[in-house]
Amino acid sequence: MLALKTPFKKQQFEAREEAILDAVNRLLSEKGFDLMTMDDVADAVGVAKGSLYKHFSSKERLAAAAMSRLLSQTLDVLDGFPEQWTAGRRLEEILRWTLQHRLRGGVPHLPSTRGAFQRALMMNIEYLALALKVNKRFYALAAEARRSGEISALFGDDVVVYTLYARSCDPTLEFLQKAGALKDDQIVEAMVQTTFGGLRARLDQPSSSN
Amino acid sequence: MLALKTPFKKQQFEAREEAILDAVNRLLSEKGFDLMTMDDVADAVGVAKGSLYKHFSSKERLAAAAMSRLLSQTLDVLDGFPEQWTAGRRLEEILRWTLQHRLRGGVPHLPSTRGAFQRALMMNIEYLALALKVNKRFYALAAEARRSGEISALFGDDVVVYTLYARSCDPTLEFLQKAGALKDDQIVEAMVQTTFGGLRARLDQPSSSN
């Protein structure tokens, strides 16, 4: 058989792709898509710029591949949660995981809602499928958490899910990290508490006076 | 006297500067600093690109002028609050004002904490002075609100102030606006409630199970 003919080169090839995606993840979280250049990527991974295009046909596809890998990891984490955890607990833990992951420099952040990159992402089938899958899971968890009373019935599912997305790339993390007063774990806990404290909140204390 | 010699031209000049800053505000909120080009600004206000440089000597100074104007307006709003309002109420209302202002397309948003623009802003004396002034006011309000119990004692002033900054440019606003299920006022209220509900929260309901 010819099945074992070229496993070395292929293995090497895929290992290099993983190294490229690692570098892209770090650069995307530091500089964002627009400020990240292909020269940056090439320098970080130690190859020529032209070689990158043998792996990924454009900067957009390269970034999309990094984003897709993150979404895959997110799905894996969701699947790995203990069965007895409630929907609210799962939402809380997935945010905690994302924030911890960010502190280790592994989460690319989207600079703005518009922009050419966002449009390019929606043209990427692999990314789109994963994003829809993650989105569906989040909406299901939000609805269930709201039914069980873990999250206030005052907020629609949109508010819950979008808030979760927004906290995943909330700049408060970098602010607090740069301020230096809190340890990493304390930063994560403060953000998780302010987020879910707000989602649990009833409309009491409406700041009475006028 | 010569005092009235050239008021027309000067008036015209300053009116144009205001028009430029309006356009910059809108473009900064739509595309951010990096994606906004001087051609965009020139087209939006209806003048040649070269003419912009007679008003502002660089793209950084132009954006800094827009940011400074926003900070000035923020200080004015803070000064205009009724005397009987508590510190917590003032923090809530300044966030409400900012979000409403953003819905009208008037708040430039900072793409990332790093980047050349942030460094350039710190070199701008006018902006720096205003930013420090606003920051001082926020910290004073946060400390007072925490003393009076309006905000949970569990969070440090850093957490409160940075959370407020982060909500001011929170992408949840655009998400909910694009989703279209909520009216503008409802969007603002949802975001204010989730934010301050979280800051008021005690550490109850720690998702019990493990």
Place this chain on the structure above:
DNA sequence: GTCTATACACCGATAGAC
């Protein structure tokens, strides 16, 4: 496949006529 070199486009800033 990986390298060097380059084509092509875009952007910030300037020059010079009016």
Place this chain on the structure above:
DNA sequence: GTCTATCGGTGTATAGAC
């Protein structure tokens, strides 16, 4: 002061040698 035209620099992507 406003215009048109252009310079210098940078970034994506490609071509061609090895």
